[in-house]
Amino acid sequence: MSEALRSLGKLLRRLAGRRGPALGLAFLALVASAATFAGVLPLDPLAQSIADSLKPPSAESWFGTDELGRDILARVVYGARTSLVTACGAVLIAGLIGIPVGLVAGFYGDWRDSLLMRCVDVLLALPNVLFAMTLIAVLGRSQAAALIAVGVAGIPGFARIARAQVMALRQLDFVTAVRSFGGGPGYLMFRTILPNILSPLVVQAIVLASIAILLEAALAFLGVGVPPPTPSWGEMLRTGKSYLYEAPTYAVLPGLVLTLTILSLDTIGRALTALLDHDEAGMPAEAAGGRR
Amino acid sequence: MTAYALRRLAQMLPVLLIASFAIFAMVYAVPGGPVAVIVGENASPEEIAEVSRRLGFDRPMLVQYVDWLGRAATGDFGLSLHSRQPVAHLIGERLPATLQLALCAILIALAIGIPVAVASAVRPRSWLDRVLSGWSALALGVPTFWLGILLILLFAVELRLLPSASRYVPLWAAPLEALRSLALPALTLGVYVSGVLGRFLRASLIGEARADYVRTARAKGVPERRIVGLHIMRNALLPFVTIVGLMMANFIGGAVVTEAVFTYPGLGRLLIQAITTRDYPLIQGCILVILIAYMLINLAVDMLYAWIDPRIEYR
Numbered sequence: 257m258s259e260a261l262r263s264l265g266k267l268l269r270r271l272a273g274r275r276g277p278a279l280g281l282a283f284l285a286l287v288a289s290a291a292t293f294a295g296v297l298p299l300d301p302l303a304q305s306i307a308d309s310l311k312p313p314s315a316e317s318w319f320g321t322d323e324l325g326r327d328i329l330a331r332v333v334y335g336a337r338t339s340l341v342t343a344c345g346a347v348l349i350a351g352l353i354g355i356p357v358g359l360v361a362g363f364y365g366d367w368r369d370s371l372l373m374r375c376v377d378v379l380l381a382l383p384n385v386l387f388a389m390t391l392i393a394v395l396g397r398s399q400a401a402a403l404i405a406v407g408v409a410g411i412p413g414f415a416r417i418a419r420a421q422v423m424a425l426r427q428l429d430f431v432t433a434v435r436s437f438g439g440g441p442g443y444l445m446f447r448t449i450l451p452n453i454l455s456p457l458v459v460q461a462i463v464l465a466s467i468a469i470l471l472e473a474a475l476a477f478l479g480v481g482v483p484p485p486t487p488s489w490g491e492m493l494r495t496g497k498s499y500l501y502e503a504p505t506y507a508v509l510p511g512l513v514l515t516l517t518i519l520s521l522d523t524i525g526r527a528l529t530a531l532l533d534h535d536e537a538g539m540p541a542e543a544a545g546g547r548r
Numbered sequence: 549m550t551a552y553a554l555r556r557l558a559q560m561l562p563v564l565l566i567a568s569f570a571i572f573a574m575v576y577a578v579p580g581g582p583v584a585v586i587v588g589e590n591a592s593p594e595e596i597a598e599v600s601r602r603l604g605f606d607r608p609m610l611v612q613y614v615d616w617l618g619r620a621a622t623g624d625f626g627l628s629l630h631s632r633q634p635v636a637h638l639i640g641e642r643l644p645a646t647l648q649l650a651l652c653a654i655l656i657a658l659a660i661g662i663p664v665a666v667a668s669a670v671r672p673r674s675w676l677d678r679v680l681s682g683w684s685a686l687a688l689g690v691p692t693f694w695l696g697i698l699l700i701l702l703f704a705v706e707l708r709l710l711p712s713a714s715r716y717v718p719l720w721a722a723p724l725e726a727l728r729s730l731a732l733p734a735l736t737l738g739v740y741v742s743g744v745l746g747r748f749l750r751a752s753l754i755g756e757a758r759a760d761y762v763r764t765a766r767a768k769g770v771p772e773r774r775i776v777g778l779h780i781m782r783n784a785l786l787p788f789v790t791i792v793g794l795m796m797a798n799f800i801g802g803a804v805v806t807e808a809v810f811t812y813p814g815l816g817r818l819l820i821q822a823i824t825t826r827d828y829p830l831i832q833g834c835i836l837v838i839l840i841a842y843m844l845i846n847l848a849v850d851m852l853y854a855w856i857d858p859r860i861e862y863r
Binding site for chain 2: 374377378381382383384385386389390392393394470473474477478479480490493496497500501504507508511512514515518519522523526
């Protein structure tokens, strides 16, 4: 396992050596640290001052103020928290359900495969946004509902990748070896195969994080996401859209941060995919060593 | 071919049954159940009992489902709780608007995506390829609602050329007015899809260029222009049909965000209104119609694909 983590670290170092992904990593680090240490910064996302409403960017408030005179930069920083919590939560939900489903389906490949993958197909019968909206229509509008909706929408991605990877590995010698030593199905799936398919799953986690952040913002933009007054980038775009004439920067700046976050994740995801494809030839050796 | 179509339709039935049951059952998952949805959560027990008896909610759930499905099959989705109009009528009003937007967006996406893909695939890894691939990444990464806002700021607020809120005007009724209203939402969606199409077509063009028949054509001395235009393009466009169809299917309900940016009266916005007003018959009707349209377009795409590529057998 630690071997797998070490090879992941090696991958990260190789990413940092290239311009696009390095910029992406730097921007994400900035957003993540702003979200984590938001409480320490001299920023209050809820303090209202009607006299200062819809001010353009200035030295005191770098991003200007919103319709209630709240500091937009403060709300963007706290909105990063909402985005990152949704992204992490959604990846966790999707991974915890999707990966075991894919492992079991790919490992057995019999009726269990057909049954599980049909269920996954039902999740794919509607576009992401619609699926999430439907779930929220049932669960009611809350932060938890938004998180669950985004997470469940991510299950098929993990399930499909895990399944394809298991099917590629289950006949390899190192799996047969563990089987012949008496390793049961659970041991084979979770202790033998899973550590060796971590890399593509990590890439999928990054792809999903980007989808989750976009989906959370889209739901908030539609008015069915995280309820106010919790700051959310999508919610800010929604309100900012009403003040395009009075304060054009209101909708533009939060949208810029959202877009840069998504582009950073996309760049890193694509660079990782390219690196992994490149390494494909050397994978069995790494796979064999990655077990312990 | 007819047998194939029928078989595919039959395969759709189980998914449709499961999905329709889920859509029907969703009102039972709402706190208070379907009756509370109609009479409100604070109704008295007598009121609830009265409404349940009158509307048949006291019958077994499966009986209600069969009844609901039977009526849905004839296009009767009940009345909207909010506007008291038939759900089917409300959906019928919005469907043409959504289709018109989807069609225009696809045309814009093709007009941008195909030249971009061809130009980058002719010389992979050249500076032009890098620039154009960057464009595709940007088109895919920029959220449609932010792009829409930027376009409104530029074309409506600054230049005052186009309206910031779009109405639905049928193209055949007033083409110019319709295009003015459609321009911004269609461009927003079209740019996003051009990223999908551009990236996909580039990959399949580069893949085809490595095929043996291309080497044979080169060895025979076929001019490069003819090889790219005739041989490679024709083969690379085959899988492309699937992607275009999938995008089209996605737009039926998936354009909801773009429709919201431009307050365009499409099916997606109807669904959003239904969700915010908790109008469950309308929600159920919208989702069922979107789902069926989605599945039918997928089927049509598969059939079209099989028809244009004779190597595919109908099995």
